[in-house]
Amino acid sequence: MADHVNRAKRSLIMAAVHSRDTMPEIAVRKIVHSLGYRYRLHDSRLPGRPDLVFPSRRKVVFVHGCFWHRHAQCKYASSPKTRVAYWQAKFFANVARDRRTRRELKNLGWTQMTVWQCELKKPEKLTERLDDFLAD
Ligand SMILES: [Zn+2]
Numbered sequence: 264m265a266d267h268v269n270r271a272k273r274s275l276i277m278a279a280v281h282s283r284d285t286m287p288e289i290a291v292r293k294i295v296h297s298l299g300y301r302y303r304l305h306d307s308r309l310p311g312r313p314d315l316v317f318p319s320r321r322k323v324v325f326v327h328g329c330f331w332h333r334h335a336q337c338k339y340a341s342s343p344k345t346r347v348a349y350w351q352a353k354f355f356a357n358v359a360r361d362r363r364t365r366r367e368l369k370n371l372g373w374t375q376m377t378v379w380q381c382e383l384k385k386p387e388k389l390t391e392r393l394d395d396f397l398a399d
Contacts, residue, residue, distance in 0.1 A: 287380040288314055288326040294390050295324070300397050309373070311364030322374045322397065325361075333358050334379045 295302060295315060302324075303316040313323035329339035333354050343350045368375050376396045382389045 285326070285328070287328065287378070287383055290383050290386075291315065291324065291326045291378050291389075291393070294386065294393055295397070298390070298394050298397065310367035310371070311361070313368075313375070317397065320374075320397065321372060322376070323368060324393070324396070325375065325377045326380070327361075327377050328380050331357055332361060332377075332379075334381065337379065337381055339381050 292302075292304075292315065300317060303318065305312050305314065306316040306323075309316065309323065311325070314326045315324040317323065327334070329337045330341065331354075334340045342354075365375060374396075376393070378389065378393070382392075
């Protein structure tokens with residue numbers, strides 16, 4: 264995907280992506296709430312500060328932006344055509360951090376699910392997936 268967005272605009276997008284309560288995250292919260300599950304938000308006592316935490320089930324859900332977290336084979340995980348080395352280093356660090364977080368949570372006995380931002384395009388399917396994950 265071509266990099267049509269200029270640098271100033273991109274930094275605005277990044278700021279939005281990095282904000283604490285991103286739109287995809289709010290959408291996922293709504294789905295989970297509609298399914299009747301209770302959760303905590305951003306528990307900083309856990310590795311990776313998971314977006315939604317279900318303490319009694321020992322489960323967490325991460326809501327990941329496809330661009331930042333490099334969703335494999337996803338059209339939203341485009342690569343900027345400028346400052347290539349900078350972005351590659353950044354992406355590499357993000358992916359490595361996610362991997363470390365997953366391992367740490369697993370070692371602590373937590374089960375986890377990642378919701379990708381693009382999955383919100385098919386809310387019914389995502390709702391089913393979340394319900395399956397949280398149900399047992
Ligand atoms: Zn995606």
